[in-house]
Amino acid sequence: MKKIAVLTTTRADYGILQPLIQALHQASWAELALLVTGSHLLPEQGLTAREIEADGVPIAARIPIFTPAASNALDMARDFGVAAQRLAPVLAQCRPDALVLLGDRFETLAIAAAAALLHIPIVHLHGGEESAGALDNRFRHAISHLADWHLPATEQAAARLRQMGLPASRIFPVGALGVWNVLNQPRMDRSALQAQIPVPLRHPLLVITFHPETDTGVLPAAQVQTLIDALTQFPDSTQIITYANVDEGGGQINRLWQAYAQRYPERVWLTPSLGRLRYHSLLAIADGVVGNSSSGILEAPSFGLPTVNIGARQAGRERAQSIIDVPAEREAIVAAIRQALHQGRKKVQNPYARADTLERIIRILQDV
Numbered sequence: 001m002k003k004i005a006v007l008t009t010t011r012a013d014y015g016i017l018q019p020l021i022q023a024l025h026q027a028s029w030a031e032l033a034l035l036v037t038g039s040h041l042l043p044e045q046g047l048t049a050r051e052i053e054a055d056g057v058p059i060a061a062r063i064p065i066f067t068p069a070a071s072n073a074l075d076m077a078r079d080f081g082v083a084a085q086r087l088a089p090v091l092a093q094c095r096p097d098a099l100v101l102l103g104d105r106f107e108t109l110a111i112a113a114a115a116a117l118l119h120i121p122i123v124h125l126h127g128g129e130e131s132a133g134a135l136d137n138r139f140r141h142a143i144s145h146l147a148d149w150h151l152p153a154t155e156q157a158a159a160r161l162r163q164m165g166l167p168a169s170r171i172f173p174v175g176a177l178g179v180w181n182v183l184n185q186p187r188m189d190r191s192a193l194q195a196q197i198p199v200p201l202r203h204p205l206l207v208i209t210f211h212p213e214t215d216t217g218v219l220p221a222a223q224v225q226t227l228i229d230a231l232t233q234f235p236d237s238t239q240i241i242t243y244a245n246v247d248e249g250g251g252q253i254n255r256l257w258q259a260y261a262q263r264y265p266e267r268v269w270l271t272p273s274l275g276r277l278r279y280h281s282l283l284a285i286a287d288g289v290v291g292n293s294s295s296g297i298l299e300a301p302s303f304g305l306p307t308v309n310i311g312a313r314q315a316g317r318e319r320a321q322s323i324i325d326v327p328a329e330r331e332a333i334v335a336a337i338r339q340a341l342h343q344g345r346k347k348v349q350n351p352y353a354r355a356d357t358l359e360r361i362i363r364i365l366q367d368v
Contacts (some may be wrong), residue, residue: 003031005096010040011048015276016178029107033060046272083110104140112146121145128157130316135214176352184304199269205286208241209293212249220249224327230333288340301350306340320348
């Protein structure tokens with residue numbers, strides 16, 4: 001038996017990791033230790049640990065690390081230290097044979113550093129990518145240097161890891177697990193989805209997420225106000241909006257969304273988290289994704305769904321042809337949304353798609 005610890009800190013990474021977590025939970029060769037922390041434990045972010053509980057996978061440890069109502073850079077820096085301080089004894093007691101980390105969050109970097117100091121092997125998913133508009137880009141590369149095994153999503157990302165001096169013998173391009181989810185997991189039908197969403201799912205239907213640009217100096221509140229001004233130009237649309245994540249400026253974004261949703265309750269619904277199943281089910285019937293979430297780059301193309309990607313947060317990521325990149329300017333966003341609605345769904349090549357992603361990850365974890 002191998003003890004495999006999997007860390008989840010946000011609704012986004014859990015939505016990606018969920019099939020891997022289930023597979024490890026059911027595997028005869030593995031003992032799963034699921035570590036739940038970060039925004040999962042925040043009521044203002046939807047207390048998404050309850051979604052994990054509903055999936056029936058035992059949680060080995062719940063570790064609160066975030067200052068309540070944290071909103072500025074100093075809060076984030078302090079919480080970075082708290083994450084390492086509180087996760088280190090959990091990891092030391094658990095002593096997994098491998099720790100699976102995904103992506104690029106600052107709290108994930110803190111936990112990676114603690115694991116490295118404890119000589120716990122790290123398996124890192126989604127290393128080698130670029131998202132130049134966020135500090136996440138630096139955190140991702142730092143996690144890659146701390147990791148022992150690298151499971152990037154694409155060949156281009158794998159090449160970047162090799163250029164960073166990481167050993168080629170431990171770099172295995174596996175595709176994006178979130179895209180595997182899109183291709184393999186069931187979805188809710190429209191009537192079941194409508195029963196859980198309080199606004200009519202009329203067309204055009206837009207799914208919207210916007211996170212702060214944490215490495216450009218741009219004020220997130222100003223960007224979101226510009227986006228809101230653009231969205232008001234589509235009064236016949238249904239707009240489903242999810243909260244910004246726990247980054248500096250995320251609270252400001254969410255307050256602006258709250259005021260906007262209160263103005264248009266008949267067609268705008270704001271929620272802290274949709275959960276993987278509802279999110280993917282919405283993408284299956286939506287007319288467009290709007291904002292700057294990585295899911296608009298990675299997952300939406302597998303639905304043939306156009307994405308209006310705003311600003312610089314995702315600058316540098318590989319893209320399918322369905323992505324429409326625009327600056328955070330009102331008229332440019334309006335024009336891009338109109339273009340997306342006009343072009344509709346079309347089959348495109350998704351650079352993150354691979355049919356055997358989950359199988360390859362499981363096979364590599366058996367060998368680490």
